[in-house]
Amino acid sequence: MNWKMKEVVLTVILAVACGVLYLGWSTLWIPISALVGPVGAGFMFGIWIIASPIVAYIIRKPGAALIAEVAAAAVEMLTGSHFGLSALLIGVFQGLGAEIAFAIFGYKRYNVFTLMLSGALAAVGSIAYNLVANGLGYYTTQMFFLTLGIHVISGIVLGGLLAKVIVEALARTGVLNPYEIMKSRRKQGKPHAVATRM
Amino acid sequence: MKSNGSWLSTLNPSCKLIAHLLVMFLLMGISDPVITLCLWLLAVVIGITLGGWRLSYLLRRLLPYTLFFVLIFWMLAAFGKGEHVLWQWAWFRITEESMNNGLTIGLRMLGFVTYGLLFTSTTDLTALMMSLIHQLRLSPKWAYGMLAGFRFIPLFQSELQQMKSAHKIRGYKQKNSWKAFARYALPLFTQGIRKSERIAVAMEARGFTGTRDRTYYLTPVMTGKDWIYAASLLLAAGCIAWLLPW
Amino acid sequence: MQWQLGCKELSVGFDHQEETVQVLDRITLSITRGEKVLILGPSGSGKSTLLSALSGIIPDHVEAEVEGEIYRQEACGVMFQDPDTQFCMLHVDEEIAFSLENRRVPRGEMDGIIRQVMQMVGLQLEPHTPIDTLSGGMKQRLALACLLALEPDVLFFDEPTAQLDPVSRRDVFRLLREVAGKTGQTMVFVEHVLDGCIEWMDRVILLDRHGQIIADGEPAHIVTHYRQQMEEAGIWLPRLFPYSWQEVVNDPSHPLADVLRRELGERMERDRQASLSSSAASSIHTLSANVSAANAAVIIQTDQLSIGYRKRPVMQQINLSLPAGEWIAITGQNGSGKSTFLKSLLRLEPLLSGRIMLQGKELRKWPDRDLYAQAGFVFQNPELQFVTDTVYDEIAFGGRQRGWPEELLREKTVQLLQEFGLEDYQDQHPFTLSLGQKRRLSVATMLLFDQELLLLDEPTFGQDARTAAELIRRLKQRQQQGTTIIMVTHDMDLVDEHADRLILFRQGEVAYDGTPYRLFTDQKLLQDSAIIAPLHYRLNHQREERGII
Numbered sequence: 001m002n003w004k005m006k007e008v009v010l011t012v013i014l015a016v017a018c019g020v021l022y023l024g025w026s027t028l029w030i031p032i033s034a035l036v037g038p039v040g041a042g043f044m045f046g047i048w049i050i051a052s053p054i055v056a057y058i059i060r061k062p063g064a065a066l067i068a069e070v071a072a073a074a075v076e077m078l079t080g081s082h083f084g085l086s087a088l089l090i091g092v093f094q095g096l097g098a099e100i101a102f103a104i105f106g107y108k109r110y111n112v113f114t115l116m117l118s119g120a121l122a123a124v125g126s127i128a129y130n131l132v133a134n135g136l137g138y139y140t141t142q143m144f145f146l147t148l149g150i151h152v153i154s155g156i157v158l159g160g161l162l163a164k165v166i167v168e169a170l171a172r173t174g175v176l177n178p179y180e181i182m183k184s185r186r187k188q189g190k191p192h193a194v195a196t197r198m
Numbered sequence: 199m200k201s202n203g204s205w206l207s208t209l210n211p212s213c214k215l216i217a218h219l220l221v222m223f224l225l226m227g228i229s230d231p232v233i234t235l236c237l238w239l240l241a242v243v244i245g246i247t248l249g250g251w252r253l254s255y256l257l258r259r260l261l262p263y264t265l266f267f268v269l270i271f272w273m274l275a276a277f278g279k280g281e282h283v284l285w286q287w288a289w290f291r292i293t294e295e296s297m298n299n300g301l302t303i304g305l306r307m308l309g310f311v312t313y314g315l316l317f318t319s320t321t322d323l324t325a326l327m328m329s330l331i332h333q334l335r336l337s338p339k340w341a342y343g344m345l346a347g348f349r350f351i352p353l354f355q356s357e358l359q360q361m362k363s364a365h366k367i368r369g370y371k372q373k374n375s376w377k378a379f380a381r382y383a384l385p386l387f388t389q390g391i392r393k394s395e396r397i398a399v400a401m402e403a404r405g406f407t408g409t410r411d412r413t414y415y416l417t418p419v420m421t422g423k424d425w426i427y428a429a430s431l432l433l434a435a436g437c438i439a440w441l442l443p444w
Numbered sequence: 445m446q447w448q449l450g451c452k453e454l455s456v457g458f459d460h461q462e463e464t465v466q467v468l469d470r471i472t473l474s475i476t477r478g479e480k481v482l483i484l485g486p487s488g489s490g491k492s493t494l495l496s497a498l499s500g501i502i503p504d505h506v507e508a509e510v511e512g513e514i515y516r517q518e519a520c521g522v523m524f525q526d527p528d529t530q531f532c533m534l535h536v537d538e539e540i541a542f543s544l545e546n547r548r549v550p551r552g553e554m555d556g557i558i559r560q561v562m563q564m565v566g567l568q569l570e571p572h573t574p575i576d577t578l579s580g581g582m583k584q585r586l587a588l589a590c591l592l593a594l595e596p597d598v599l600f601f602d603e604p605t606a607q608l609d610p611v612s613r614r615d616v617f618r619l620l621r622e623v624a625g626k627t628g629q630t631m632v633f634v635e636h637v638l639d640g641c642i643e644w645m646d647r648v649i650l651l652d653r654h655g656q657i658i659a660d661g662e663p664a665h666i667v668t669h670y671r672q673q674m675e676e677a678g679i680w681l682p683r684l685f686p687y688s689w690q691e692v693v694n695d696p697s698h699p700l701a702d703v704l705r706r707e708l709g710e711r712m713e714r715d716r717q718a719s720l721s722s723s724a725a726s727s728i729h730t731l732s733a734n735v736s737a738a739n740a741a742v743i744i745q746t747d748q749l750s751i752g753y754r755k756r757p758v759m760q761q762i763n764l765s766l767p768a769g770e771w772i773a774i775t776g777q778n779g780s781g782k783s784t785f786l787k788s789l790l791r792l793e794p795l796l797s798g799r800i801m802l803q804g805k806e807l808r809k810w811p812d813r814d815l816y817a818q819a820g821f822v823f824q825n826p827e828l829q830f831v832t833d834t835v836y837d838e839i840a841f842g843g844r845q846r847g848w849p850e851e852l853l854r855e856k857t858v859q860l861l862q863e864f865g866l867e868d869y870q871d872q873h874p875f876t877l878s879l880g881q882k883r884r885l886s887v888a889t890m891l892l893f894d895q896e897l898l899l900l901d902e903p904t905f906g907q908d909a910r911t912a913a914e915l916i917r918r919l920k921q922r923q924q925q926g927t928t929i930i931m932v933t934h935d936m937d938l939v940d941e942h943a944d945r946l947i948l949f950r951q952g953e954v955a956y957d958g959t960p961y962r963l964f965t966d967q968k969l970l971q972d973s974a975i976i977a978p979l980h981y982r983l984n985h986q987r988e989e990r991g992i993i
Contacts (some may be wrong), residue, residue, distance in 0.1 A: 203677075229583060233674065292876050306836065310515070322532065324533065324534055324535070324538060342532055342542075343532075345532055345533060345663060346531075346532035346533075349531070349532070349534060349575075349576070352576065353528070355826060356486070357825070360823060360825070360828050361510045361786070361828045361829070363792040363823075364821075364823055364828050364829035365829070365831060366792070366812070366816075367549075367790065367792070367820070367821050367829070367847045367890075368816075368841060368842065368889070369812070369813070369841075369842055369846075370818060370831045370841075370845075375877055381831060384875075385827045385828055385830070386750055388640055388875055389825065389827065393526075393528070396524060396526060396530075397529045397530075397532060398505070399501055399505050399506060399524075400522070400524055400530040400531075400532075401503040401532050402501075402504070403500075403501055403520070403521075403522045404501065404542065404543050404590065404591075404594060405546035405547060405594065406542070406546050407546070410612035411551060412545045412546060413545050413548050413550060413551055413554075414545055414551065415537070415538060415541035415542075415545060415546070415554055416538070417550065417551070427937070
């Protein structure tokens with residue numbers, strides 16, 4: 001794989017930043033899910049897997065999506081709150097899901113479509129974990145499929161699409177210049193973003 | 199994540215991590231609330247005898263999760279499947295089976311939290327990373343990279359807090375929350391990216407290559423007591439899971 | 445003479461979004477063993493790039509397009525400006541050990557070396573201390589310890605004191621000078637603050653905006669002959685150098701002494717004026733029984749106020765009354781509660797007890813909307829307070845929220861853009877601005893409603909002399925239009941020059957509240973609170989002590 005050190009640290013730091021944002025998101029989630037159940041709260045799900053598409057889109061290397069999500073989940077563990085080791089397990093399932101989307105295309109295609117696909121597959125991964133660990137199978141069948149559907153949609157929109165929006169905004173500020181995303185754009189010779197000052 | 203000086207904190211982190219994860223996998227396979235309860239109690243007992251937990255600490259840490267426990271129980275009870283309806287109102291429908299399932303899952307999550315806490319409250323982060331290098335063959339590049347990144351958790355938390363204050367002054371209201379997420383994410387990410395590049399350069403400038411060709415200040419090893427702890431924990435958990443039903 | 449470092453016809457460029465940006469243009473220089481070299485230049489002149497190239501960071505760890513030859517040493521140590529991004533471990537001992545591990549030093553030798561380098565840099569701590577409990581100055585000492593553990597032939601410093609307060613900066617420079625004397629290592633600096641470092645440099649290299657060398661020579665020569673270029677480059681010029689303290693103190697007719705005496709005279713006069721007017725005001729106070737009439741001139745009053753972090757009080761019993769229209773500076777050591785106090789004035793931190801009155805009305809009774817139309821707050825890190833995607837929208841934001849008519853909004857926004865020199869950047873993303881521009885923008889966004897009160901947290905921290913002066917000038921204009929300015933700062937020259945009033949926080953209480961002049965002439969108070977008075981006060985004091993007038 002041959003990761004550069006700056007890519008390793010970037011992956012971890014972006015994951016850490018996502019992890020810190022997730023913590024805030026969690027506090028929003030609990031009251032909502034009590035009221036409308038896991039189905040309605042599922043609409044908010046996508047945010048929790050955003051680390052994968054963001055990092056994979058910037059670094060463009062095998063493993064980036066998986067590692068990013070696991071590292072983000074580790075933040076929950078390290079801050080000593082929430083679900084400890086189980087957060088790590090969920091991270092693995094979601095990260096694997098997100099990773100598959102990029103693996104299918106041989107880590108060559110990084111566009112809105114693969115980002116959205118990775119959001120959707122991360123949702124599938126999450127549902128798989130919930131099936132095994134959190135008794136999702138005990139819900140009524142229509143609840144199960146409804147939950148799956150909502151998670152997938154949320155993964156596509158809040159995970160994949162939002163990741164694209166955020167990374168493009170980052171690219172405009174110039175901080176991504178030394179990374180693969182901008183390098184491949186320079187190679188293509190048709191930059192999507194506006195030039196910035198030094 | 200810091201060590202708390204208990205007996206459990208003298209164990210090898212990787213060994214402890216794997217042992218606890220195995221018990222959690224075991225918990226996933228059990229659908230009986232009583233066994234789940236016993237496995238959870240096992241964690242509590244270990245925490246109090248070997249993990250240096252005081253009762254007050256335990257209560258303080260687990261109390262927030264009882265709320266969560268109630269929530270999970272309620273969700274499964276109200277939205278779960280089952281035949282014997284006990285109570286029904288609006289879209290909430292509680293059955294005997296769903297109550298049972300709710301209890302199992304609620305206790306299982308409590309178990310997850312407690313085994314997780316057993317690990318995180320007794321393990322030093324640096325020792326864990328070093329142990330991952332030595333016992334689980336993680337590349338030093340990732341282990342040190344993660345340490346470098348995890349240092350920033352408190353900084354990012356305080357920056358997020360400051361951003362909220364700053365936005366309050368500006369009169370910025372989060373109308374829909376994904377926009378707010380993007381708004382908070384952008385400054386956090388730009389600063390993070392700049393910092394990550396500086397850290398990587400600083401590490402390499404100090405001769406870090408990321409390879410295993412280096413010496414170590416901390417070298418966690420596996421000793422007899424690590425094996426004993428892992429074996430007895432799994433044995434005890436196994437006994438509860440298989441013998442209790444008889 | 446032995447060459448140790450150098451480059452020949454060196455040009456460096458970086459890949460940006462569309463093109464390669466050239467930062468160094470055919471630089472040729474050589475540095476001999478043991479030399480202490482200071483590289484100066486305006487921002488964007490490539491001084492850091494030059495340092496990176498000489499230390500091998502470019503092109504080994506940072507990608508760049510390099511042309512020409514570089515001669516460098518294998519064993520280099522580089523110290524960076526941000527104390528937080530040079531470490532990767534959690535504790536002091538582990539961090540120093542990281543250097544040793546990379547050099548494959550056997551475990552058995554590590555403890556001894558760790559102790560030794562900690563002693564060399566004056567870190568008197570338990571080795572297993574968490575790094576995040578150290579102050580910025582201590583972190584830079586640790587950074588140096590980590591470099592010494594590498595046993596480098598050459599040490600590089602990339603603005604090592606840019607993020608330190610003046611006292612820590614002085615201490616770090618002293619330490620570096622001491623280490624330089626002991627080890628005789630070659631040292632290459634990039635700095636924009638010269639006091640404390642230029643005195644012991646062997647050589648200064650001055651770059652221009654285009655990345656070319658415009659001067660290379662002895663420090664005294666460069667400082668006297670290239671003063672204008674250095675000022676344009678935003679360098680904080682030395683107050684004393686090329687003269688020495690001794691000669692200025694001893695020679696009553698020294699030209700610099702003359703300048704300083706005049707400055708002191710001005711301050712004294714200002715202090716006299718201030719005390720005249722305040723005694724006049726206080727006599728009105730006593731005459732007028734009507735409290736609200738007296739309050740008209742007071743913008744903020746605190747009453748038995750206690751503040752702190754998480755229920756733990758840091759400051760107690762604060763009873764301050766701050767008059768409208770003044771420039772008020774608050775100072776104190778790190779952790780003394782000055783930033784918390786500033787934030788609590790706008791309800792950004794909860795009060796532990798007591799109350800705050802803003803314009804005679806209790807703070808907690810102000811509706812958010814009115815409060816933030818009356819008062820602005822400029823955070824230390826401007827990026828955290830930006831909420832839109834262009835500079836123009838950023839300033840206009842508050843007015844849009846309140847549904848101002850587009851015409852009025854445009855007029856006010858354009859006026860602020862011009863006032864703060866940002867009109868050329870109005871369509872840019874705020875994050876793409878330079879550090880100084882970001883700071884100006886963050887001030888401008890707080891003035892759309894002509895706020896009467898402006899709070900600033902270390903407004904000149906980490907800035908170069910030019911951008912700092914620029915910002916201060918604009919703030920001064922605002923103050924003359926009636927805005928009250930309250931700022932937290934460590935910069936005593938800034939306080940001395942502009943503040944009408946100085947409040948000192950120390951050990952949980954207000955240790956001083958009065959004109960800057962009185963504090964700077966109170967030797968005991970200065971010593972107790974580790975404040976370095978500006979040069980003219982020190983000169984006067986030293987002469988009085990020695991009986992030279």
